[in-house]
Amino acid sequence: MVDLSLSELARGIGSNNRMLLYHFGSLDALVAAAVDEILGGTSLLDRLGEILTTEGKPAERVSAAWRHIADPARLPHLQLFFARFGMAADVPGRHPEFLAQTGQRWAAVVTEALQGEVAEAGDAATAIVALWRGLQMALICGTPPAEVDAAHERAVAALLPG
Numbered sequence: 001m002v003d004l005s006l007s008e009l010a011r012g013i014g015s016n017n018r019m020l021l022y023h024f025g026s027l028d029a030l031v032a033a034a035v036d037e038i039l040g041g042t043s044l045l046d047r048l049g050e051i052l053t054t055e056g057k058p059a060e061r062v063s064a065a066w067r068h069i070a071d072p073a074r075l076p077h078l079q080l081f082f083a084r085f086g087m088a089a090d091v092p093g094r095h096p097e098f099l100a101q102t103g104q105r106w107a108a109v110v111t112e113a114l115q116g117e118v119a120e121a122g123d124a125a126t127a128i129v130a131l132w133r134g135l136q137m138a139l140i141c142g143t144p145p146a147e148v149d150a151a152h153e154r155a156v157a158a159l160l161p162g
Contacts, residue, residue, distance in 0.1 A: 006030075028087065028094060035084045044069070044077075045101070045109060052113035059160040061113065062128055066152050069132060070139060078136050103129075114160075124159055131155050 006027040010017045024030035051065045085102060088095035110125035118124050135148050 028091075032084065032087065032095065032098070035080055045105060048106075049109045049113070052110060057161070058114055058117050059156050062110075062156050062160060063153065066132060066135075066149075066156075069136065070145065070148065070152075072145065075139065078140055082137065082140060106132075118160060127159055128156070131159075 006017045006020055009027065009030070010020050020027075020030055024033060047068065048065045051068055052061050054061060054064070056064075084098065088098045088102070092099055106129045107122070107125045110128050111122045114121040114124055131152065135152055138148050138151075139145065
């Protein structure tokens with residue numbers, strides 16, 4: 001996809017580059033919009049918020065959220081998410097909304113769920129989101145899911161009570 005030009009894409013879908021520029025402004029914006037649509041916008045984050053605010057101990061809820069994120073059926077979405085993240089990290093000024101959601105909003109959702117139950121909830125949330133991101137990359141790299149899940153459980157036990 002790195003070598004894809006706007007005109008090639010336009011020809012491939014039976015359009016022209018002026019039309020695509022009118023609607024999206026650039027190839028980068030078009031690809032970003034397509035990826036965001038495929039990833040479902042904020043639907044995963046919304047679902048994680050629901051899981052994290054159910055009954056149970058904080059560690060149990062965080063583990064349930066991880067199981068949702070790490071569902072093997074989501075692997076293609078994880079790959080696409082990290083491809084999108086690479087695009088955003090390459091030129092942060094062009095993708096501030098995506099970077100804000102990826103960094104701040106995820107941590108805010110976890111912080112809110114842990115508030116009042118975990119000391120330093122914001123710090124714990126940042127650590128949990130960082131843990132999730134690293135373990136997502138491990139899954140993409142082919143680390144066996146059982147190994148990744150075991151690492152998650154050990155880390156969560158160290159971070160959170162019960």
